[in-house]
Amino acid sequence: MSNHFPKELIDRKAREKIIKEINRNILVEASAGSGKTSSLIHRMSALIKSGKFKVDEIAAITFTRKAAIELKERFQQKIEDSFRETEDEKEKGYLREALSNLEQCYLGTIHSFCARLLRERPIEAGLDPEFAELDDLDDTLLKEKAWERYLLNLKIKESPSLIHLEELGIKPSELADCYKTVCTYPEVKPAFQASPKPNLKEAIKEIISFSDEASQYIPDEEPKMGYDKLQExxxxxxxMKGFYDYIKEDYNKIKLLENFSKSEKVTLNRWTSKEKAKEYRDSLSLELQEKVINPTLKQWREYCYAYTIKFVLPAVEYYHELRQKVSMLNFQDLLLKASxxxxxxxxxxxxxxxxxxxLLVDEFQDTDPIQAEIIFYLTGQDVYEKNWQKLIPRPGSLFVVGDPQQSIYRFRRADIAIYNLVKGLIEKxxxxxxxxxxxxxxxxxxxxxxNPIFEELFSSGQGKFQAVYSPMQTVWEDNSQNFTGVKQLIISKERNKNDTIRQDAQSIARIIRDMVDKGFKLVRTEEEIKAGISTLVTYKDFMILLRYKGGMDIYARILAEYGxxxxxSGYTSLNESQQIKELLKLFRLMKDIENQVLIIAVLRGIFFGFSDDDLYQFKGAGGEFDFYEKIPEKLNLKLRENFDRAFYRLRQFHLWTQKLPPVTAMEKIIIDxxxxSHSCLEGYNLNKCGELYSILERLRKAEAGEVxxxxxxxxQLEKMLEAGVEEELDILTEENTVRIMNLHKAKGLESPVVFLAIPYNPTTHEPTxxxxxxxxxxxxxx
Structure with a gap:
């Protein structure tokens, strides 16, 4: 980037108001790269310098713990700089006091803030003073435990609700996701009302009539490529026409109707009459779907909806009671109880x-809706008003920073409609x-x-659920003599998606390798030059950004191949880790040592690396897949020694599981x-062993409990992996590394060179x- 900085910023007046208008409540809409956190720090510094608030009277709410640490460091630096620079003795006094009491200033997440409020006044909140906080994984496991117990109790009691659900053709397991979603919104009342049952008999008559006619044009012998969807x-x-008992059940009628709802594909050359097949494809089949199938299925789902919600709600309540019983609060509980x-x-x-x-709030566009209630209760002038939307914040008590265009955490309860509501309340x-x-x-x-891309995307869906488009006003000019601008990597699309991703990863790796080896130069800012950062490109100048977590391992392996x-970085699901899967196989074998399938899987895996041919020779020589049995003498010497070492180690591992506490045995097995050591070094990835430490930490916690x-x-380990909860694993880092991360983790970060990886069109889906x-x-x- 160029060092030519514009003399006049387009938003200079707004930046000045942040510092000067300390007696006014402000919501700052800060576009990407405009300095959201900086504006928050400048506001905090201005409040201290003015003497309006002491540092212990200020609370700054961040989105993540990592952001809180960064904010604290930058705030302290700002106060120190201001103390050195100011010549006003009064300001110096306020700043000196702030530096002395900096630890008294709350800087953290909304959940930690709410926990602090509740621990200070637990009696009024109706809580056990010794309540514990559930993290994501423990909460997920408890949620699943509650669901399993709920279903088991219904089966034992032969509950009518379970029987009725089966009559509707709905399996309880199909409602697990609905249960989890309702659990995520404990403050929300599910809206449902009884809907009339559709006339399925008439719909079945229609598809029978249609099928009788269409079947005349279906060949008796199945086509070489199989029947198409409509024929099926x-x-x-x-x-099924002759099976009256089958068709009389409603759920079987629905299955037949659903077959037709998915039968858009008609292959003309598989019918005896192409003309008739074309007629079905272009009109008759579509007419049947539009007039009969789809309306009937829609009415059926509306009819079933009330019953499914009624079935799920007691499970949600049971989950709530289970948390209360053990005095544990999840993240939603903390917010709701505080509110x-x-x-x-x-x-x-x-x-x-x-x-x-x-109160100062950062990244407000991605925070929980209940946070809006809490900040208005804490800043509202009328302490007796219970409706938070009617509260008027005290002048200068509220400062909110956000960017609706960057609202990407709806899956974590973020709600852009609430952001817009708060924006209106502040203005009002x-x-x-x-x-x-x-x-x-x-x-x-x-x-x-x-800008043209964003304008088209945001303009197409404006409304209360979509941010208003605001153009990116860049201030840095390009330098034609340096590596700048947007570049495209053209790769061919392979049949296999992973092959295409692998090709993309190889192209990226070659570019990084080439730029580093040939000493490409990047233009640095004045601040970077002052900090002694070289213009030569280094590994840390590169970021590979993926929309999803899937495929990260491919990019990692290819980078490793290129040295x-x-x-x-960022959030990873432990159940996607190959090394954790291999470890689980080994632990499962230690639990069930007579399982020959498991012992073969372990021998073939990363711990011992036997080939299929090695295992075949072992079996052919009379060997038994039991590590307490002897190795056959007629096996060749080298292979016999390898199996002998492997069986010895497996016996040692098993002995540890019998003699030592479970987690101690697991830790010894991981190390021995x-x-x-392999996870820390393999593939140049210095973060991999973080997964193992995370697993051990979780298991120790379980060992201290009831496991x-x-x-x-x-x-317990299997349940943890099945839960699929994401863990933030940044335990080991190195300064000079290429960063691979997904979109959500990369938010707010920057890098001189960014690769937008995985060359596939983004998927879209209807709201659930x-x-x-x-x-x-x-x-x-x-």
């Missing part, structure tokens, strides 16, 4: 308002909305390339097997649920 649907009706505490107890609200006189109460548009992160070439150090014995500990929060009570359509 017709034949399914033909087969209710502040809403229902005016004296408590007044107490905390005196303690935290100013005399506050101001300021826009920061100057982008300090990107070059003009980036802005000119992306490029890398770090896979070489998995720990006793090695077998139960292995079961909708939350309405405009009234007094939120309603959900799940």
């Amino acid at each position: 649907a017709v034949l399914s009706v033909k087969r 209710c505490l502040l809403r229902d107890y005016p004296e408590v609200r007044q107490y905390f308002q005196q303690k935290y006189k100013c 109460s005399g506050g101001e909305v300021l826009k920061l548009q100057a982008n300090f992160r990107s070059l003009h070439s980036i802005g000119s390339y992306l 490029i150090p890398f770090t896979v 097997s070489g998995l720990l 006793i014995g090695f077998a139960l500990m292995v079961d 649920y909708y939350i309405e929060r405009t009234g007094q009570e939120p309603y959900g359509h799940f």
Whole structure:
């Protein structure tokens, strides 16, 4: 980027207001790269310098713990710089006091903040003072435990609700995702009403009539490439016509109708009459779907919806009771309990308002809707008003920063409609909305390339659920003599998706390898030059950005092949880790040593690496897949020695599981097997052993609880992996590495060279649920 900085910023006045108008509530809409966090720090510094608030009266809410650490460091640096620079003795005094009491300033996540409020006033909140906090994994496991117990109790009691669900053709397992979604929104009341049952008999008559006619044009002998979808649907009706008992059940009628709803594909040359097949494809089949099939299925699903929600709600309540019983709160509980505490107890609200006189909130577009209630209760002038939307914040008590265009965490309860509501409330109460548009992160070439794309995307869906388009106003000019701009890597699309991804990864790796080896130069900012950063490109200048987690391992392996150090940063699902899968096989074998399938899998895996031919020779020589049996003498010497070593180690591992506490045995196996050292070195990825430490930490926690014995500990590990909860594993990092990360983790970060990886079109899908929060009570359509 160029060092030519514009003399006049497009949003200079807005930036000045952030510092000067300290008696006014402000919401800052800060575009990408415009300095959201910087604006928050400048505001905090201005509040301290003015003497309006002491540092312990300020609370700054961040989206992640990592962001809180960064904010704390930058805030301290800003206060120190201001203390050195100011000549005003009064300001110096305020800043000196702030430096002395910096630890008293709350800087952290909303969940930690709520936990702090609840621990200070647990009695009014109706909580056990010793309540514990559930993290994501423990919460997921408890949620699944509650669901399994609920279903088991229904089966034992032969519950009518379970029987009715089966009559509707719905398996309880199919409602697991619905149950989890409703659990995620405990404050939302599911909206449902009884719908009339559709006339399935008439719909079945229609498809029978259609099938009778269409079957005349279906060949008796199945075509070489198989029947097409419509033919399969017709034949399914033909087969079932004679089975009255089958068709009289509603769920079987629905199955037949669903076959036709998926029968769009008609292959003309598989019918005896192409003309008739074309007629079915272009009109008759579509007419049947539009007039009969789809309306009937829609009515059926609406009819079933009320019953499914009624079936799920007791499980949600049971899960809530289970948490209460063990005095544990998940993240939603922390927010809801804090909100209710502040809403229902005016004296408590007044107490905390005196303690935290100013709230500053970062990344507000991605925070939980309940957070809006909490910040308005803590800043609202009327401590007796229970409706948070009617509260007017005290002047200068609220400062919110966000960017609706970067709202990407809806799957974590973020709600852009609430952001827009808060924005309106701040304006209505005399506050101001300021826009920061100057982008300090990107070059003009980036802005000119992306702005037309963003304008089209955002303009196509404007409304209360979509952000208003705001162009990226880049301030840095390109330098034609340096590596700048947007480049395209053209690769061929392979039949196999992973082959295409592998080709993309190889192209990226070659570019990185070439740029580093040939000493490409990047233009640095004045700040970077002052910090002694060389213009020569290094590995840390590169970021590989993926939309999803899938495929990260391919890019990692290819970088390793090219000798490029890398770090896979951010959230990863442990159940996707190959080394964890191999470890689980080994632990399962230690739990069930007579399982020959498992012992073969372990011998073939990363721990011992026997080939299929080695195993064949072993078996052919009379060997038994039991590591307590002897190795056959007629096996060749080298192979016999290899099997002898492998069986000895497996016996040693098994002995540890019998003699030592479960987690101690697991840790010794991980270390002695070489998995720990291998995971830290393999593939140049310095983060891999973080997965193992995370697993051990979780299992120790379970061992301290109710999980006793090695077998139960292995079961616990399997449940943890099945839960698929994402863990943030940044335990080991190295300064000079290429970063591989997904979109959500990369938010707010920057890199001189960014590769947008995985060359596949993004998928789109219909919303699976909708939350309405405009009234007094939120309603959900799940």
